[in-house]
Amino acid sequence: MNAKNYSTIGLLSLLYLGLCQVTEGQVATKDTVTTARPLSFSDRNTDRPIAYGVQPAWKVTSAISSVSGNDLRKNLTTNLGNTLFGRLPGLTVGQSGGEPGNDSPSLRARGTNTYGTGRNVLVLVDGYESSYEQLVPDEIETVSLLKDASATAIYGLRGANGVLLITTKRGADSPLVVNFSTQQGFHTATRLPQFLGSYDYARLYNEGLKNDGKAPLYTDTDLDAYRTGSDPYFHPNVNWYDQVLRKTAPISTYNLNFKGGNSSVRYFVLLNAVMSNGLYKNTGDMVAESVNSQYSRVNFRSNVDINLTKRLSASLTLGGSVEDKSNPGGTTTGGIFNSLATLPPNAFPVYNANGTFGGTSALSNPLANLLQTGSYTSNGRTIQTNLRFTEQLDMLAPGLSVSAAVSFNNFFRSYSDKTKQYERYFATKGVAGDTLYTRFGQNTSLVGNEANSDQYRNIIFQGFLNYDRTIGRHSISALLMYNSDSYTNTTQGSNAIESLPFKHLGGGGRLTYTNSDKYIGEVSVGYMGSEAFPKGGRFGFFPAASVGWIASNEAFLKNNALVTYLKLRASYGLTGNDQIGSPNRYFYEQPYRYTAAYYLGTGNTQVNGLVEGVANPNVSWEKEKKLNVGVELTLAKRLDIGLDIFRQDRYDILAAPNSTVPQYIGTTLPQLNQGKVTNSGFEATVRYSSGPTTGTSASQLQYMVEASGWYAQNKIVYNSEAIRLYDYQYTTGQPIGQPFGLQALGLFRDQADIAASPRQIFAPVQPGDIKYKDQNGDGIIDQNDTRPIGNTSIPTLTLSLHSRLQYKGFDLEFLFQGVTGRTTYFGGTLFQAFQNNGQVGPIALNRWTPETAATATYPRLSASNNLNNFQFSDYWQRDGSFIKLRSLELGYTVASQLISRVKLSNARLFVNGTNLFSLDRMDGYADPEVIGGYPPLRTVSIGIRLQF
Known part of the structure; x- marks a missing residue:
């Protein structure tokens, strides 16, 4: 029996156990099929996730934003990270x-805070670090982003980049509720690159040759054959995207979950x-040596809470997935x-006249590559488990409890790589008019490699002492915790196994005090160490404090009909980031990881050897002071x-001391904790809603409109960079990742313009070439004239518009996301005509010629690699701002009297769309987020949700 069969049996067993916990005679209760109303006045007493616990929303003085799992269901995607666009401010x-299966996004809280290697947020599932991208929205209760020091300091040297808390659903003291849903849809590419056909390619290539002073390659007869398509084998016109990709690809999802319980046992069980x-044609249906591009995953979950005695309770969380x-x-x-x-498009036909694959020695056939070079398959398995016991100690002090937890998480993926080669032929016409075929490559048998695998596993122990007590107008909540986690990344290849262990040890605490439901004060601390640092410097202390004032509970606002809620809050503290150099993170050890070549003897024989590096015995983690003020x-x-409004000052970032030690001393310099970055910005949300439904108003129009915006701008304060000749070349004072390039002044008008301009050294220039600005005034355009141009690819400002409307049984919900303050770059074969023997895109149609000199927006064509026109410059930069419709859903809830006969408590039909369109400055050439490679996907689906 194979692994898939074992997995299926395990999933069915989990569902059976969940059903066995249901008390006989329980009746399904109605649960809303629309998403919950966002946090507002009526939700102030609802518990909100915080670090290692929950608090009523009115008590929270930290900067935290949350979204429900129900909201994330509006985006149909295989990766949970791709449901978060525009959902969480910050x-x-x-x-x-x-x-x-290969669409993992990056997640950054409040922009970029370091130029070091570790920039992504820390992601925790039910309080433990684990793989999260395989989770599905139907098993998620909330996703919360912790942003300021009071929320993240307790995570010690791991909280500076922000923390993303994912909380899965649990059972409730209620009758059994069964939910089933399915969606059936299809993917399409948001945008695919557009290239000119063979006729335009050939005539523009001839023009490029002419501009280079060379004779044309294509005759008038060739051009006519390309234009008419009369000779498809010797004058092909192949759109390779049409040959390899299909217009749509199906996607489907199924979900079944059970929720309920009683005062003793509560459960949530899910199977998804x-x-x-993929977008590729089903090559596995065409030949046995290939496979279809597919991704499938089964998720299972069984979360159980049990009251073992009056004081002792247990919580078991078990989730996992199997993906292929x-x-x-x-x-x-x-x-x-x-x-x-x-x-x-005219390189060769897909198939020659004799049925063989077209191709050359240097150029392979993309369709044949899918059909005849083998296949790559993988199987991934994820398991997430944790067990927690809690004992109430009211006999010692009311509100006192102690708990202990252990968690084991594992992700393993194995690979099967089957490769082969194939024959391809280039056809030419012989002297006698016959066809001659030149063979390249050879047919071989499949060769398999089953040795590669990746594994991530961790084990975590935690202990907690909690106190929660209200006496009169005073309320105190306190937490002391201990945490020990160890995790290992293991990569196994054909010849070696690389295993990287990590270890954290420490604890923390939090004390929250409230007075009269008006004044809130909170102090939190983290104390944590890591084995990545030298003895005597492995542990750090991270304090934070926050205050809050609920002014609306004061007498002068208590019964105010206009200001129904007003809270002011502020926080300040210290956090850390230990992700500073994986995998070579032991900077305090003397390194010999560098290689050098020495040439010895009369034969000048090369001998490779090791080079001694310089250790940093005082290496430490990055530190960040965070200030946040909110209302x-x-x-x-x-x-x-x-x-x-926030300000974050990151310091002790690793940087080589290039500003103080010159490179000519001939040694590799150590990384020192001396870098500094500041980052500041704001987050704002405005939401207007029609209010809760009461009486007959439930049949009227209900709505909610929410607009959010968040802005973050960073600046490098110090990075110990090498001394520059000119001030404008320093990265200090610039944003992290600031592009540096030449500043374009347009195109050379004529030879006189060239003669009167500084000399550009990259290549001989002609009229129609790009003219660059001489920044230092030395009369030469070279790399000394590069300066900051454009913005980074990370937006500084993100906007979101989310709305929900409901009228009788109909509902409509959509989410727009917009970003600005980012720059994209028109590079590569899509925009650089004929470079590296590549294609030519429609952008080149507006090229410079003597006739179009006044209106041209593209430089003159060249059939060779033009070293002048394709320098990195702002001529090829574009505004990367965009507005995207991230999700749209239209649904209808069937009237209860129509479904009661089949014992349904709710039934909803809906049409759903994800990434439906984009408004941007890319002129239709590419998606503004992903210019090259596999494109982002647009998804349209229909679905049904049933509740029993």
């Missing part, structure tokens, strides 16, 4: 492409399956897309306003 999600096909991925040709398909974007306001119980 969270920047970086799109990486749309390939199912998702299947998504297959691709023709390779583990990921970035190479295929690079080939599609490079191969000229929460509700007017007339309808209008909610939230505003946070």
Whole structure:
């Protein structure tokens, strides 16, 4: 029996156990099918997730934003990270492409805070670090982003980048509720690159040759054959995207969950399956040596809470997934897309006249690569478990409790790589008019490699002492905790196994005091150490404090009909980041990891050897001081306003001392904790709603409109960079990742313009070439003239518009996200015509010629690699701002009298769309988030949700 069969039996067993916990005779209760109303006046007493616990929302003085799992269901995607666009104020999600199973986004809280290696947020699932991207919205209660020091200091040297808390659903003291849902839809590419056909390619290539002073390659007869398509084998016109990709690819998802319990046992049990096909044609259906591009995953979860005695309770969390991925040709398909974007349309036909594959020695056939080079499949397994016991110690002190928890999390993925080669032929016409075929490559048998695998596993122990007591107008909540976690990343290849262990040890505490439900004070501390640092410097202390004032509970606002809620809060503290150099993170050890070549003897023989590096015995983690001031306001119980202003000062960032030690001393310098970055900005949310439904108003129009915006701008204060010739070349004072390049002044008008301009050394220039600005006034354009140009790829400002409307049984919900303050770059074969024997895109149609000199927006064409025109410069930069419709859903809830006969408590039909369109400055050439490679996906689906 294979692994899949074992997995299926395990999932069915979990569902059976969950059903066995249901008390006979329980009746399904109605649960709303629309998403919960966002946090507002009526939700102030609702518990909100915080570090290692929950607090009523009115008590929270930290900067925390949350979204419910029900809201995340509005985006149909295989990766949980890609449901978070625009959902959490302060969270920047970086799109990486749309390939199912290989679409992990980056997650950054309040922009970028360090130029070091570790920039992403710390992600915890139910309080423990674990793989999160395989989770599905149906098993998630909330996702919360902890942003300021009072929220993250307790995480010690791991909290500076922010913390993303994912809380899964649990049972309730209620009758059994069964939910079933399914969605059936299809993917399409948001945008695919557009290239010119063979006729335009050939005539523009001739023009480029002419501009280079060379004879044309294509005759008038060739051009006519390309234009008419009369000779498809010797004058092909191949759109390789059409040959390799299909227009749509199916996706489907199924979900079944059970929730309920009683005063003794509460449970939530889930089984979810998702299947998504890639955009490639089903090559596995065509030949036995290939496979179809597919991704499938089964998720299971069983969360159980048990009252063992009156004082002792236990909580068991068990979740996991089994995923399978297959691709023709390779583990990921970035190479295929690079080939599609490079191969000229007239290079060769897909198939020659005799049925063989077209190709040359240097250029392979993209379709044949999918059909004839083998396959790459993988199987991933994730398990997330934790067990927690809690004992109430009211006999010692009312409100006192102690708990202990252990968690084990494991992710393992194995790979099966089957490769082969194939024959391809280039056809030419012989003297007698016959066809001659030149063979390249050879047919081989499949060769398998089953040795590669990746594994992540951790084990975590935690202990807690909690105190929660209210005496009169005074309320005290206190927490002391101990944490020990160890985790290992293991990569196994054909010849070696690399295992990287990590260890953290420490604890923390939090004390919250409230007076008269008006005044709130909180102090939190973290104390944590890591084995990545030298003895005597492995542990750090991270304090934070916050205060809050609920002014609306004061007498002068107590019964105010306009200001129904007003809270002011502020926080300040110290946090840390220990992700400073993995995998070579033991900077305090003497390194010999560098290599050098020595040439010895009369034969000048090369001998490789090790080079001694310089250790840093005082290496430490990055530290950050965080200041946050916020206000929460509700007017007339309808209008909610939230505003946070923050400043974050990161210091002790690792940097080489290039400013004080010259490179000519001939040694590799150690990384020292001397870098500094400052980051500041704001987050604002405005929400207006129609209020709760009462009486007959439930049949009227109900609505909610929420607009959010968050801004973060960082600046490098110090990075010990080498001394520059000119001040404008320093990265100090610039944002992290600031592009440096040449400043373009347009195109040279004529030879006189060239003669009157500084000399550009990259290549001989002609009229129609790009003219650059001489920044230092030396009369020469070279790398000394590079300066800051444009913005980084990370937006400084993100905007979100979320709205929900409901009228009788109909509901409509949408989410727009917009970003600005970012720059994209028009590089590569899509924009650089004929470079590296590549294609030419429509952008080149508006090229410079003597006739179009006044209106041209593209430089003159060149059939060779033009070293002048394609220098990194602002000529090829574009405003990367965009507005995207991230989700749209239209649904109808069937009237209860129509479904009561089949014992349904709720039934809802809906149509759903994800990433439906984008408004941007890319002129239709590419998606503004992912310019090259596998494109982001647009998804349209229909679905049904049933509740019993």
